[in-house]
Amino acid sequence: MDFRFSEKEEALRREVREFLAREITPEEQEAGFSREFSLKLGAKGWLVPTWPEEYGGLGATPMESLVLTEELVYHRAPIGVQIIGLGWVGTSLMRHGTEEQKRKHLLDMARGRSWVCTAYSEPEAGSDMAAVKCRARAHGDHYIIDGQKTFITGAHLCDYVWLAARTNLDVPKHRGISAFLVDLKTPGITIRPLVNMVGVHHFNEVFFDEVRVPRDCLIGEENQGWYMLVTALDVERSMVASPTACRRILDDLVGFATEACHKGEPLARHPVVRHRLAEMATEIEVGRMLAYRVAWMQSRGIIPNYEASIAKVYNSELEQRLANVGMQVLGLYGQLKRDSKWTSLEGRMGYAYLNAVSATIFAGTSEIQRTIVAIRGLGLPRQ
Ligand SMILES: Cc1cc2nc3c(=O)[nH]c(=O)nc-3n(C[C@H](O)[C@H](O)[C@H](O)COP(=O)(O)OP(=O)(O)OC[C@H]3O[C@@H](n4cnc5c(N)ncnc54)[C@H](O)[C@@H]3O)c2cc1C
Known part of the structure; x- marks a missing residue:
C-alpha cells in the first residue's frame, strides 16, 4: 500500500498553500464566508475541482480534490456556506438537468457567482427526509410551492435554494418527491434567522407561501426526486x-x-x-x-x-x-x-x-x- 501523494498532487498542495497565504484576510477567516474569496477560488476552478472543465471545474481526481480541501480547511479558508451543496446539486444537475438548466446554473455555481443552499429538512422531516410535507402543485406552466423548511444553512446568504418538495400525495412517500432549484428572491419566500448556541446566525427557517416558480425549476423527472437526491449524497x-x-x-x-x-x-x-x-x-x-x-x-x-x-x-x-x-x-x-x-x-x-x-x-x-x-x-x- 502506497500512502504517498503523487508529484502532481504535491505540486497542487504547494500551489494552494501559496495562494492561501496571499489571498485570505483575517476578517474573511473570522466571518467564515466571503463572496470575494469565493470568486477567487471559482476563477481557479477550485470550488468544484472534480467537475468537467466545460462546467467550470478542472476535471480533477477525487484525490486532488481531497488535497485541495485539506489545505482550505487547515488554513481556515472562508468556504463555510457556498461550498456545502455544490457537490450534490452539481451531480444532480449534470446527470438529470436539461442542457438549458446546466448552462443556466453550473458555470455560475462553479465560478462562485451563484450560491445555493440545500432545503431538505422540515420540522417533522429531519432524519426521515422522505417525510417532507412542503408541497409543489403543478399549475399551468408554473408550480406553486407551500411549506416550511428548517435549519437551512446559509439561506440568508445564498442566491438559490435546492429544494425537496412533495408533488404527489397519493403514492408511498418516497415516490412523491421532486427536486427544484428556486431563486431565493421569488416573491412569497421568507427567511428567518435561527441563531445557534454559539451565538451565530448560520442557519434559518425558510417559509414558502404560494410561491410561483416556472416549470423549468423542476430538476429531473417529477416524483423521481428522492432517488436522485439519495444517489447524489452517496456520490458526493x-x-x-x-x-x-x-x-x-x-x-x-x-x-x-x-x-x-x-x-x-x-x-x-x-x-x-x-x-x-x-x-x-x-x-x-x-x-x-x-x-x-x-x-x-x-x-x-x-x-x-x-x-x-x-x-x-x-x-x-x-x-x-x-x-x-x-x-x-x-x-x-x-x-x-x-x-x-x-x-x-x-x-x-x-x-x-x-x-x-x-x-x-x-x-x-x-x-x-x-x-x-x-x-x-x-x-x-x-x-
Ligand atoms: C449545523 C446544522 C446545519 C444544518 N444544515 C442543514 C441544511 O443546510 N439543510 C437541511 O435541509 N438541513 C440541515 N440541517 C438539518 C439536519 O439535516 C437535521 O437536523 C438532521 O437530519 C436530523 O434531523 P432532526 O433535527 O429533525 O432530528 P430527528 O430526525 O427528529 O432526530 C431526533 C433524534 O432521534 C434520532 N433518530 C431519528 N430517527 C431515528 C431512527 N430511524 N433510528 C434511530 N434514531 C433515530 C436521531 O438520531 C436524533 O438523535 C442542519 C442541521 C445542523 C445541526
Whole structure:
C-alpha cells in the first residue's frame, strides 16, 4: 500500500498553500464566508475541482480534490456556506438537468457567482427526509410551492435554494418527491434567522407561501426526486474536512501547551496533557485514513456507502472528544471569547466546543450513520 501523494498532487498542495497565504484576510477567516474569496477560488476552478472543465471545474481526481480541501480547511479558508451543496446539486444537475438548466446554473455555481443552499429538512422531516410535507402543485406552466423548511444553512446568504418538495400525495412517500432549484428572491419566500448556541446566525427557517416558480425549476423527472437526491449524497460525500479541522485544532493546542505554564512548568511536560494530546493525534490519524478510504474508492469509480458513514460517525464524534480535551487543556480560559484580553487561541476552543455538538446531527445523525453501517456494512436485519 502506497500512502504517498503523487508529484502532481504535491505540486497542487504547494500551489494552494501559496495562494492561501496571499489571498485570505483575517476578517474573511473570522466571518467564515466571503463572496470575494469565493470568486477567487471559482476563477481557479477550485470550488468544484472534480467537475468537467466545460462546467467550470478542472476535471480533477477525487484525490486532488481531497488535497485541495485539506489545505482550505487547515488554513481556515472562508468556504463555510457556498461550498456545502455544490457537490450534490452539481451531480444532480449534470446527470438529470436539461442542457438549458446546466448552462443556466453550473458555470455560475462553479465560478462562485451563484450560491445555493440545500432545503431538505422540515420540522417533522429531519432524519426521515422522505417525510417532507412542503408541497409543489403543478399549475399551468408554473408550480406553486407551500411549506416550511428548517435549519437551512446559509439561506440568508445564498442566491438559490435546492429544494425537496412533495408533488404527489397519493403514492408511498418516497415516490412523491421532486427536486427544484428556486431563486431565493421569488416573491412569497421568507427567511428567518435561527441563531445557534454559539451565538451565530448560520442557519434559518425558510417559509414558502404560494410561491410561483416556472416549470423549468423542476430538476429531473417529477416524483423521481428522492432517488436522485439519495444517489447524489452517496456520490458526493467528502469526509476529509472534519479530521483536517481537528488536526488544525490539535496543532494549536500543542503550540499552547508548549508555551503556557502551570506552576512554573510548561504544560507540555505534564504527563496527562501529553497523553491526552498524543491520544488525539492517534485518533485524528485514524479519522484521516477513514476519509482517505472514501476518496480512494471514489477515485476507483466505486460509490462509497457505509464507508462514508463510518468516516462521518467516527470523525464527528472525534470533533467532540477533541473539543473536550481542548477545554481541559485550556482550563477556565477556554471559555473566554475572542474579545477578552485573557483569551487563549483567540477564543477558538470555546467556539469549537459548542460548535462540535452539531457535528453529530447535520448531514445525518450518528444514530442514522450507525444504522447504515449495521444494515449495509454488516448485513444485519433492518429491525
Ligand atoms: C449545523 C446544522 C446545519 C444544518 N444544515 C442543514 C441544511 O443546510 N439543510 C437541511 O435541509 N438541513 C440541515 N440541517 C438539518 C439536519 O439535516 C437535521 O437536523 C438532521 O437530519 C436530523 O434531523 P432532526 O433535527 O429533525 O432530528 P430527528 O430526525 O427528529 O432526530 C431526533 C433524534 O432521534 C434520532 N433518530 C431519528 N430517527 C431515528 C431512527 N430511524 N433510528 C434511530 N434514531 C433515530 C436521531 O438520531 C436524533 O438523535 C442542519 C442541521 C445542523 C445541526
